[in-house]
Amino acid sequence: MIIEIKGVQFVNKGAELMLHAVLQQLEAYNKEVIFALAPNGNSSYKDRMKVGSYQKFSFRKKSYDLNGLTYFIPKAIRNWLKNTFGIVTEADIDVVLDASGFSYGDQWPLITIKNTSKEIVRLKQKNKKYIFLPQALGPFNKGIYSEVVLKGFSEASLICAREQASFENMINSVSANANVKLYPDFTNLVKGTIDDGYSDHSDKVLLIPNCNMISTRNSNSQWKDTYIEFLKNSALVVRELGYTPVLLNHEGDADGEICNQVANLLDGNIEIVKEADPLKVKGIISSSKAIICSRFHGCVSGLTQSVPCLGTSWSHKYEKLFEEYARAEYLLSPKIQKDEIKSKLLASIETIDDELYVKNIIKYKHESELMWQDVFSVLDEVNNG
Structure with a gap:
């Protein structure tokens, strides 16, 4: 066959x-x-x-x-x-x-x-x-x-x-x-694999961008004006909470350009990870403290491995994904400010053992x-x- x-x-x-x-x-x-x-x-x-x-x-x-x-x-x-x-x-x-x-x-x-x-x-x-x-x-x-x-x-x-x-x-x-x-x-x-070089991500929060967030494919045009600033603010919030922000390029050059823009806004003081092996990418996500993610399968990798996950959306598939795992409140709006990013991130970490969420991981x-x-x-x- x-x-x-x-x-x-x-x-x-x-x-x-x-x-x-x-x-x-x-x-x-x-x-x-x-x-x-x-x-x-x-x-x-x-x-x-x-x-x-x-x-x-x-x-x-x-x-x-x-x-x-x-x-x-x-x-x-x-x-x-x-x-x-x-x-x-x-x-x-x-x-x-x-x-x-x-x-x-x-x-x-x-x-x-x-x-x-x-x-x-x-x-x-x-x-x-x-x-x-x-x-x-x-x-x-x-x-x-x-x-x-x-x-x-x-x-x-x-x-x-x-x-x-x-x-x-x-x-x-x-x-x-x-x-x-x-x-x-x-x-x-x-199942993801853990590379020795990425084995210690327990204090790191991954920021995973998506170029579609600022493209014509996104019907929510507000993100085009706020997205890069949102990523920068997310990195600042992560630092304020005592964790280390890391930019993870989940796709190619277009996402890489967003990573570079955010890094420049932070004076280059942030690590950018580009891993070719998708199994290792899933492993990196599994070993992190949390993720703030705009890539669908990055969100899936977080949600299905009990990794605290905040998401953004450019398509209905994100809303439905977060609803399925009873985490709809962690899908963010384009108007979100720093204080709300902080409270959402803390809440996602604190509720990672929520009974319904855990049951849904097994169910799906x-x-x-x-x-x-x-x-x-x-x-x-x-x-x-």
């Missing part, structure tokens, strides 16, 4: 963490499974080879999608490409596991949804499977968006919405017989295990077919 893992990459540590979450589960399911990754600007050949991936060659450029032609390539030639160069095409793929995180909705280009819808339909016609792993989906309020989703996404073998809003977006957008389920973010089952990990059972049932259909 050849499985394409779609939507992951190696610059955004959350996306790479999702890749490792999938790989760990596939390893447990069947060590003989072959997986493939398609190249993109944030997924180099070197990175893909490092994790043992086959190379998915895509015949697609913007709106021009010729992947359907790969089914006319003689199987002997496809086998030669696979066995000699590790190259596979859509015709070789048995299952697509889509771990895009947040790529389908009115905030994103229509072409992405169109291409995915066409792919799902083609795969089903060839008795192949397309599975959306838990992710944020929708809304699909624009007329053409909803039409494309209804036609294509309805044909997926399994659609896993990551929170209630996404679940409702899909239920209202796909056909009545579509297989839509509600499951939490699945990186909660991944169990639900992720159930999600993988559903995925494996689909994979079994392929194996037994």
